[in-house]
Amino acid sequence: MRAESDKTKRDLDKATLPAITPSGDFEYRSASKLKPNGHSGLIQFDIDLKDNPHIRNYADLKAQIAKLPFVAYCGLSVSGTGYWGLVPIAFPERHGQHFDALKRVFAHYKINLDDKPRNVASLRGYSYDPAGYFSSQVMLFELYDEPKPQPARSFDYSRFQDQDDSALISRIVRYAESASEGNRHATLFSASRLAGGYIAAGRLDEQTVVYALETIASEWPMHSKSQKTIRDGIRYGQTAPIYPEERTIPLTIHKKTCTPPAYKTYKRTPPPRPRLRFNPEEGELLDVVIPDSSPWDDHKRGEGTSTYSLVDSPNREEFARLLSIAPDQLPLYQFNSKSTQA
Incomplete structure (x- = not known):
C-alpha cells in the first residue's frame, strides 16, 4: 500500500484492512453505544503530513514525540507518511475534553492533530511499523478543557x-x-x-x-x-409534507343518552264491506250502500242466528259492473223471510 501512488486505489485498499476502536468496546461503532465500563482508558492522536507541511524535520517527528511523558505509543500510519499514537487519560468520561487539551499541548509544539479521534468511536486501521515507540513508563494525562459556556447569540430574525x-x-x-x-x-x-x-x-x-x-x-x-x-x-x-391543522368546531351534545320517541299503537279497523239493497220480492237491485260499519261483520256463519244467506243470481255480472269488481269476487246475500219486514 505504501508503494501505491494512486490515492484513490490506496484508500480502497485501506478500507479492506482490519481495524480497531482503540478507545473502547461498543455494541456497534457509535459514540452513544459505548458499553458500560467499555472505555479502554486510552485516547489516540493522528498526525497527517498534509496538515503539517511547515515541519522541516518531519521524518524525525516520531523521535520527538517519544520525548513527551504521556505518550504510550507512537508509530507510522498505514500510508507511512503520518504518525498515530496512544495516550492514557485520567477521566474516560471526559474523552472529548481530554482530546481538546491534548490538541492544545501538541499545538504548543506546532504540531496539528486530526480532529477525528475526538470521537470516542474513531477507527484505527492496522498499520506496520517495525520501529514503533513503546514507553516503558508513561504518565497519566490529566489535563482536560472545561467546555466553554455558549455565548448568547443575537440572531437577526x-x-x-x-x-x-x-x-x-x-x-x-x-x-x-x-x-x-x-x-x-x-x-x-x-x-x-x-x-x-x-x-x-x-x-x-x-x-x-x-x-x-x-x-x-x-x-x-x-x-x-x-x-x-x-x-x-x-x-x-420533503417525503412527509407538514400541512396546517384543519380545526373544526365540534357539535354540541345536549344529552349523552337519547330518549327514544314514544310510539302509540293503533288497532286497525278493516274497511266496511259494500252492502246491496234490493227488492226481495222482485229481485230488483235498489242501490248500493257503503255503511260506516257492516251490520254483518260480527256474524258467525254456520249458526242458526243468520238472517241472510249466500245466493246465486243471474244479475251477478251487472252487480259486479256497478261495484267495479270481478263477478267471481262478488258475494250476494238474500235476507230470510223472517227478517224481510225488518
Whole structure:
C-alpha cells in the first residue's frame, strides 16, 4: 500500500484492512453505544503530513514525540507518511475534553492533530511499523478543557418576517441553536428534516431555510459536513409534507343518552264491506250502500242466528259492473223471510 501512488486505489485498499476502536468496546461503532465500563482508558492522536507541511524535520517527528511523558505509543500510519499514537487519560468520561487539551499541548509544539479521534468511536486501521515507540513508563494525562459556556447569540430574525409562516423558521433556527456539543449533527439533521416537511407543504422557502441553518452551522467545525447534513435532512423531510391543522368546531351534545320517541299503537279497523239493497220480492237491485260499519261483520256463519244467506243470481255480472269488481269476487246475500219486514 505504501508503494501505491494512486490515492484513490490506496484508500480502497485501506478500507479492506482490519481495524480497531482503540478507545473502547461498543455494541456497534457509535459514540452513544459505548458499553458500560467499555472505555479502554486510552485516547489516540493522528498526525497527517498534509496538515503539517511547515515541519522541516518531519521524518524525525516520531523521535520527538517519544520525548513527551504521556505518550504510550507512537508509530507510522498505514500510508507511512503520518504518525498515530496512544495516550492514557485520567477521566474516560471526559474523552472529548481530554482530546481538546491534548490538541492544545501538541499545538504548543506546532504540531496539528486530526480532529477525528475526538470521537470516542474513531477507527484505527492496522498499520506496520517495525520501529514503533513503546514507553516503558508513561504518565497519566490529566489535563482536560472545561467546555466553554455558549455565548448568547443575537440572531437577526427580521430577514424572515416577509416570508410565509415566519414563526416556523424562527422555531427551527432556535432548535438548531440549542444543539449541544457532541450532538450537533443529530440536532441539525432533525431541524433540517422538520424544515423539509414545511418546504414540501409550500409553507417555507427552501433557499431561506438553507441560508438560516447554514448561518448557524458556520460557527461549528467541519462546516462542509454540516452543509451536507442540512441537504440530507431537507431531502428526507420533503417525503412527509407538514400541512396546517384543519380545526373544526365540534357539535354540541345536549344529552349523552337519547330518549327514544314514544310510539302509540293503533288497532286497525278493516274497511266496511259494500252492502246491496234490493227488492226481495222482485229481485230488483235498489242501490248500493257503503255503511260506516257492516251490520254483518260480527256474524258467525254456520249458526242458526243468520238472517241472510249466500245466493246465486243471474244479475251477478251487472252487480259486479256497478261495484267495479270481478263477478267471481262478488258475494250476494238474500235476507230470510223472517227478517224481510225488518
